[in-house]
Amino acid sequence: MAQLKQTLPEDQYDLVDRVLEFAACAHHGQFRKSGEPYITHPCAVAKILIDYGMDYETIAAALLHDVVEDTEMSREDITQRFGAVVAHLVDGVTKLDKINMVSRQERQAESLRKMLMAMVKDVRVIIIKLADRLHNMRTLYALNEEKRRRIAQETLDIYAPIAHRLGIYAIRSELEDLALKYLEPEKYEYIVSEVAKLRPRQADFLQKQMDFFKTQLTEMGIECEIEGREKHVYSIYKKMVNQGREPNEIYDLMAMRIIVNTVRDCYAALGMVHTLYKPIPGRFKDFIAMPKSNMYQSLHTTVINSAGILFEVQIRTFEMHRTAEYGVAAHWKYKEGKEDKDFDEKIAWFRDLKNIKDDEPDPEETIDVTRLDMFTDEVFVFTPKGEVITLKRGSTPIDFAYRIHSRVGDTCVGAKVNGRIVPLDTELNTGDVVQIQTRKDGHPSRDWLLIAKTNNAKNRIRGWFKREMKDENIAKGKEMLEKEAKRQGFDLYKDLFISEWLEPIFKRYTFHEMDDLYAAVGCGGVSTNQILQRLIEECQKKHKQERKAELLEKAKQAAHRANQNARTPSHGVIVKGQENMLVRMAHCCRPVPGDPIVGFITRGRGVSIHRADCSNLLSLIDQGDDRIIEVAWAEESPEGYRACLSVITLDKTGVMAEMTQILSSMGVPITSVQGHRGKNKVFHTEFEIMIQDIDQLERIIKQFQKMPYVIEAYRGTM
Structure with a gap:
């Protein structure tokens, strides 16, 4: 709070102070698995965000982020006390554990979708969530191994990629390292140990190079800071796995960063480096001219000195350096209360998220967007006017067209790459100049769904078919469902389209009538399998139940x-x-x-x-x-039959003896006995006995039910 008091205006500081007091009261008596008071967690999350220079509303929401989920407080309580903005941020972060989803995957998908949709409105939601996950990972040791592995895998699959996409390197690298620590503890410790052995020698070499470059740049009149950068553990692990290298074989284990004031100084520094040392062909990357989709900018080059030692140099401005470390946290659109209208355009992934929000797909598709598009390699292509467009590797002119604008994509009829007409399924490469040919009466083809590689393009194509061709979609959807049902041996309308079975499907996909269902299938928004799988399961269940009833009736007659x-x-x-x-x-x-x-x-x-x-x-x-x-x-049974008698009694001395005495007096042989104590001072006993028929068993049960210490007696299964 002392750190905040120095940076926040008095009214903002007072609100955060009131929030802290409120959160402490709400979490009073709650403890973490580590044994610490629960309030230490939201305070730690808030501290992470304070270090990132976030605003007072973000800090307040961080302190409250578990209040709605873990206490009796509601969003309305937070709105009334601290305002709608703080309440919105808290709601965006709140997980959906209380929602009744069919599976963990659905619950996770819906929770992630809610979080990402809130993020489109206000990126601070995801920054709070990442800080929350970071502190949870730092204290993961307090959980059992199964939970540690599950949470670590989820972190690696979802949260680290989100941090990467938003350019928050500091959080991404720590999340990855912590996840590896719990998923592959032996490999993690091995890498840490090997790097510790290599560090002194490499650090000494790097320091000499940095001092040398510092002198050269000062003589050129360029103000700069030069620092070393050590590759984080997970990044080393990936190189070991993908390239089969040991830590001592990774040349960029440590690298240097030259940080200057202007872009002009960046290129001047690059010229100095390449003048003094020979650059390695293919190792130079200009992310200043062609920024990554998460706004990352820097010059990367690998050079070799006279001793044959390779080392990497990164050159950037101070502003670029802050963006590289903190990503959107350094450039978020509410900074100093001023909205940056170009913010969404700076982060290409944000536009994909907005498309998800507009098209409202199946929640599990959100998981696909997140997991599949996060860590994909990128290509940088150009418009005819020289604008740089970033796409995932493997993208086609169709993906390019929809990246420019949905109308360009919808009316696309052809494409030129580097001045030559190419098929629409052509894979684009970095440096290509792409020109899209359009026509007013042009429209998407269903085949484009197989050609497009980005979720942005696929969602827009589906959206066009959903809007413009509803009648055709309805007819096509009917045909597809009938054909697939028949292939699996069912009549769609007679066997599967039962109103009570369709109800949960309508609810899940927000269909209002049958035509909505047909249209969704016809346009490709929902697959035939997603609809039919559940209906076929219900039909098979009904068949089994009918067959069981039939067998029961035959058994009674027999x-x-x-x-x-x-x-x-x-x-x-x-x-x-x-x-x-x-x-x-x-x-x-x-x-x-x-x-x-x-x-x-x-x-x-x-x-x-x-x-x-x-x-x-x-x-x-x-x-x-x-x-x-x-x-x-048979009319006569020549022998006895084994049956199980289950008895729940008060846990009293002598009850077991009394029960065995009753069975003995009724002439019932006992073949085995099992017992165990239950909760609330009761005792569970399972007798295996020999009887002649069901009537005898019912008489025994009635006799036991008369005992004063017997709570329940019934036929068991043992």
Whole structure:
């Protein structure tokens, strides 16, 4: 707070102070897994953001970011006390753990989608979330190994790529290193150890080079700072995996950064470096003329000295250096209260996010955009006017057209690359000059969905078909669904389109009528598999239930009629149409005379007898209806049957003896007993007993239910 007091106006400082007091009260009595008071976490997140120079509203939201999720406070409470902006930021960061999603993947996708959509309105949401994840990773040691690995993998898959895309190198590198520490602890420790051995020698060499360059630039009249940069652990790990190198074989393990005042000075410094040392061909990159999509700018070159030692030099301005370290946190559009109207255009990925928001795809598509587009290599191509356009590697003229403007993409009919007409599926390379040919009556083709590589282009193409060709989409969607359902052996309308089965699909994809569903499939927004998979599962479930009911009815009928085709019962059971068949009672349900039963033909073990209401019957039906056979109890059972009696009693001395005495007095043999203590001072006992029929078991249960210490007695499965 002392740090804030020096930088914030009094009214802003007072608000943050009130927020801190409110958060401390809201989290009172809560503790982290590490044993620390919970308030230490939001305070640590706020400290990270203070170090990044974020504004008072961001700091306030960081202090409150877990209040809505983990306490009784609501967004309305925060709005009323601290304003709508702070409440919006908190809501954007809040995870959706309380939402009832089908799977962890759906919940994660929806949570991420909400976070990214809030980010489109205000990038501070993602900066808070990244700081939150960074502190959680720093304290991950307090969790069990399974949770550590899950959170570390999620960090590597989602949060580190987001930090990379937003240019926040400091957070990205620490997240990656911490994730590697928990996912590959032995490799992490090995790299740390090897780098520690190499550091003194490399640092000494680098320092001499930096002192030499400093002298040269000073003589040229260029003010500068020169510092060393050590490659972070995860980056070394990737080179080891991808290139098969050991740490001592990585030439850019340490590099130097020359930081100057102006762009002119950058190129002057580059000239000095290349004059003194020979540059390595193919190792020079000009990210000043062609900035990365996350706004990163710098000159990179690798040179070799007279001793044959290679080393990397990065040259940038002080402003570029801050952007390289802090990304959007250094250039966010509310800085000093002034909105930067060009901000979205500076970050190409932001435009893709806005397209997601506009097109409202399936939530899981957001995961794809995030995970697949984050770390892809990039190419830099030019418009005929010389503007640099950044695209993912593998992009085509269609991706280029939609990057320029959706209308250019929608009316594209051809393309020229470097003055030559090329097919629309041509892969673009860095340095290409691309010109798009358009026509007023031009429009997208469905084949473009297979050609386009960027999610931006694919979303725009789907959006066009969704808007402009609804009738055609409806007809095509119907045809696609009917064809796929038939291929899988179902009649779409008779077997699958049941209103109660369609209801959750309508809710998930916000369909209002059947035409919306058909149109979504027809335009490619939703796949036939996404619709049919759930319906087919419901249909198969219904078939199993009907089959089970049919078997139950047959079993009841079989129990009341004599079987003319079998003369010799086995284990007191008659198998229809069979004689001297090996029969055994299923352990899963332990049928006894009086239970409706069915037989299941096993492989090499005769017929297994199950109760008709056995919970395993549906899985048996899956193995083949033809293996289900009709069986019935013989009129006389020559032997007893094993049954399970479950009893829950108060945990009192002598209760077990009393129960065994009752069974003994009723002439019921006990073959085994298992027991364990439960919660709330109760005891669970499982008796395996020998009985003649279901009536005898029911009499035993009634007798047990009369005991004063018995809470519940019922037929078990043991």
